[in-house]
Amino acid sequence: MEMLPKFALAILALFFFASARAELSASYPVRPKPTYLKLAYATVSPSEVLDIYMPEGLGPFPVVVYIHGGAFRYGTKEEPAYDDANDVRVLTSRGIALASINYRMSGEARFPAAVVDAKAAIRWLRANAVRLNLNPEAIAVWGKSAGGNIALMVAMARGDSRFIDTRLGNMDISESVSAVVAMYAPTDFTTMDTQVATNSGCGAAPLHGVASSPESLYLGESVQSSPQLARAASPISYVSLATTPTLLQTGTADCTVPQQQSQELYEALLPVLGVKRTRLMIFQGAGHADKVFDRISNIEVVSQFMQENWG
Secondary structure, rough: OOHHHHHHHHHHHHHHHHHHHHHHHHOOOOOOOOOOOEEEEOOOOOOOOOEEEEOOOOOEEEEEEOOOOOOOOOOOOOOOOOOOHHHHHHHHHHOOEEEEEEOOOOOOOOOOOOHHHHHHHHHHHHHHHHHHHHEEEEEEEEEOOHHHHHHHHHOOOOOHHHHHHHHHOOOOOOOOOOOEEEOOOOHHHHHHHHHHOOOOOOOOOOOOOOOOOHHHHHOOOOOOOOOHHHHHHOOHOOOOOOOOOEEEEEOOOOOOOOOOHHHHHHHHHHHHHHHOOEEEEOOOOOOOOOHHHOOOOHHHHHHHHHHHHOO
């Protein structure tokens, strides 16, 4: 008689466990797998690899080059497939391929290695477009946080000898892009600390000018002691009439990369690009890497901006 209640309890426990797992699976669907995994776009470093998520259909497909964040010192090309993987799911559902890259980070190489790598990835994709069923005339770049800085540098710093390294190959191929999207990205290393200090609610926010900051480690010198180098790594230094159509997104509660970073660049771009070719979206109450940026509705905005500028 005592065994029956125990047996019933065990069955009940198994039922609830199975239900919980089913609920969890529904909340977090199976992570999408790349169509092409760990393709080498250069051979200077083992870090120079990318994954490609392809949409269904005939192609050739437009492609977004995704540059992960991580304070210039950590992160991975798997980032767009994290959590609900809305970055991958939305783009591929719209017939857009996503190429997510790894690159040399500050623990391996200093600025401008990351920018050089990202430019090389674009050249490689364009050189191999036919084989990969991609449209070489429709390439955009997208990054978040540190990746946003690199994406902007790729799009804006053109024809500068500092970002040329013939060892990475395909030097006869264009590295140009049709559009750039940068979310909560550092755009001017020299003004970050001043801006954070003026933001109420940030308290003792991390300093960016000191030698131990992510930006200083990326440069190999402190932002404070090397303002010229800091400006060279800041997208705002490269605003020109040739600047690519740009979408900037930031949050008012960002105490890591203050919202003024995006505002500052937008104000510099507006007279050059005009309202149709540059946009600034500020999310009220959103912090750094806030989930609001990864909502399907927002990724749809990103996708639409790119498609408008592919023509």
